Amino acid sequence: MTGFPMFGLVLAVGVFALSSGSAILGLDKWSGCGIIESGSNVPTMFKVYAPGQWEPMLTDVTDNIHLPDSVVANLKTAVSSNLNGCSAHSANYFLGKIALIARGGCFFSTKGLMAQQAGAVAMIAYNNEDLNEIGLLGVGGQRQNPGIPGYLIQQSEGLALKSRLDSGETLHVSCSWKPIKVWYGLPADSPEANDSLVIYNYGDQAMNWTMETKRWHMLADTFYAWNLTAAPSSAFAEGGSPLGSAQALSGWTTFNGSADLDDVATLQQLPFPFPHYLKYYSQVWVSSDGLLDFDSSFVQGALTSLSSSDGQNALIAPLWDNLTCNGCRINAAWSENATGVSIMAIRFQGMSFASSASAEPLTFEAWLYEDGRVSVVVESFPSSEASRSSIKCGLEPASGKSMTVRPALSVGSSLPWGSSPFAVSFTPWFMPRKNGNATVPAGGNVTLEGAFEMAAGLQGYLHFYTSENPASWYDRTPVRISQRIFRYFW
Structure with missing residues (x-):
């Protein structure tokens, strides 16, 4: 970009x-x-x-x-x-x-x-x-x-x-x-x-x-505009290790692939302060349900653990649903792009929908840019779930007090889930570098x-x-x- x-x-x-x-x-x-x-x-x-x-x-x-x-x-x-x-x-x-x-x-x-x-x-x-x-x-x-x-x-x-x-x-x-x-x-x-x-x-x-x-x-300015794009190359090798000059982030032992994951979340330190709707965060809750939540009061679980139900929760939903897995892996790495902007990539590999009998893999990545941009890269998606309506994809601000921001979690209904790989980018109209x-x-x-x-x-x-x-x-x-x-x- x-x-x-x-x-x-x-x-x-x-x-x-x-x-x-x-x-x-x-x-x-x-x-x-x-x-x-x-x-x-x-x-x-x-x-x-x-x-x-x-x-x-x-x-x-x-x-x-x-x-x-x-x-x-x-x-x-x-x-x-x-x-x-x-x-x-x-x-x-x-x-x-x-x-x-x-x-x-x-x-x-x-x-x-x-x-x-x-x-x-x-x-x-x-x-x-x-x-x-x-x-x-x-x-x-x-x-x-x-x-x-x-x-x-x-x-x-x-x-x-x-x-x-x-x-x-x-x-x-x-x-x-x-x-x-x-x-x-x-x-x-x-x-x-x-x-x-x-x-x-x-x-x-x-x-x-x-x-x-x-x-x-x-009055309905979402601050972020979204756009469907071709999927870039993954930041990780098949086994989950970072590619090229990317550095692996430690502290992800909860997601090391040795146990089943169901409604599990862990608080992770970010490699750089991330400006979510221009409010900076140094850590994020990473949920096995495909949710990133910046609210420090978040606890393990799904929707019931959010601090409010009014669309003001300081979160990113790369692919948020009731997900589970057996031996899946969630890990992260960070690097810089050609313009010197740091990027943190979080990879959800080998996931599945809890209510699905499909054996097809669900693998996706969430890329957080130092300037507030977000990209969701869908690498593989079970074709039998292409019409699934429960997936949430998008962003919510911490507060709607300013009339500047509105929730944008409705993107999922517009995405070609059955046509992976693909990516969706979220770009704020002002990006602090x-x-x-x-x-x-x-x-x-x-x-x-x-x-x-x-x-x-x-x-x-x-x-x-x-x-x-x-x-x-x-x-x-x-x-x-x-x-x-x-x-x-x-």
């Missing part, structure tokens, strides 16, 4: 502190605003906010590609009789300033237009509650898109800013609507290039971060490398969270992704 456009992310992330102290997040490309306090030259980002739906129109149409995409200016609140900014402001009232507006009374796009007509360079609306359930500020009515960026921040921060302004304090605010640009079909001599993302840790403690993706407006979960030292930086699959809807966001295991998806720092396809015009 090659050909994915790459970008380099230089990270010094201050998302959550690993010990006491503080961590201050900074990015060179992001969608949002932050205040530059006295004595500092970097912004402290507002913690909860949403960018405007119209933001791509400011950077991604032909006439705007090279226009400014960030601003630092003084903040100014609207007059008390027009706090929500739904009516026209006095001429030049916000000239050269960032407008602070209350939520309510009209569309967000109307607020942006009213502020723009009064000379504002950006608009910040503060919410009427602290729980910000909005992901994007919509464009409504018959009005045009605003020509300035707009953002929604939480109520408490907005009211605190207004109070400081009302007391006569001057507040300097930095706003950015700069995307990560990822190009497709770009000529070698083009002056354009794929962007990098610099994320700074201005704090005094080491930090880590967690992230997810969001494509607007796709290196350092996606690296710890960042205080004042330091790390480099995250990532790649994008082509069919990603052209617009999306990376959300960086301010806690390792957020209880909700609302506390986020968005970084917009702009996918661009090069075309000649004449």
Whole structure:
């Protein structure tokens, strides 16, 4: 699997502190605003906010590609009789300033237009509650898109800013609507290039971060796309030993072929942190039923052992059914492909369906890639079970909280089980290649490398969270992704 456009992310992330102290997040490309306090030259980002739906129109149409995409200016609140900014402001009232507006009374796009007509360079609306359930500020009515960026921040921060302004304090605010640009079909001599993302840790403690993706407006975005492919060569020899430069993984004595296997599972360490829906795992439960489960609470057994029945179980189902065997073998190896991406291959050899009398072998492999890709390679399958409807094949996320991910275990009904060998690939539209979960030292930086699959809807966001295991998806720092396809015009 090659050909994915790459970008380099230089990270010094201050998302959550690993010990006491503080961590201050900074990015060179992001969608949002932050205040530059006295004595500092970097912004402290507002913690909860949403960018405007119209933001791509400011950077991604032909006439705007090279226009400014960030601003630092003084903040100014609207007059008390027009706090929500739904009516026209006095001429030049916000000239050269960032407008602070209350939520309510009209569309967000109307607020942006009213502020723009009064000379504002950006608009910040503060919410009427602290729980910000909005992901994007919509464009409504018959009005045009605003020509300035707009953002929604939480109520408490907005009211605190207004109070400081009302007391006569001057507040300097930095706003950015700069995307990560990822190009497709770009000529070698083009002056354009794929962007990098610099994320700074201005704090005094080491930090880590967690992230997810969001494509607007796709409520059923599975994050992974699947595709039926020809079966590649096995990573193992007939006896189960790894081929070529692949290294065998130890600790698989439960599956050494000396006993019957029925609803047996063992917790295995992964040779690299694996990003399942962008959440990293260092170990996985491997079940003889053809299931890989990243949930640490998983126990031996089949469906009844899963932590929930709602399709949110952090699992991969290469070929999940009630499987058993006598003298079968399940083992694993890992290697690197030609692009330097590590791969772990788990081989299920000589399995059978518990309810089947067929003596034909069932052998398959699950390949886990360091960048989150998954491949299922079906080497042999009993022809008498080709129409079997109980097989589950696909992936589930740990949580559906973000609306970004949905379970995808229904692939099995679309696969040609009677036509083995074949393979099915699962490709996420964003693939972190290196350092996606690296710890960042205080004042330091790390480099995250990532790649994008082509069919990603052209617009999306990376959300960086301010806690390792957020209880909700609302506390986020968005970084917009702009996918661009090069075309000649004449």
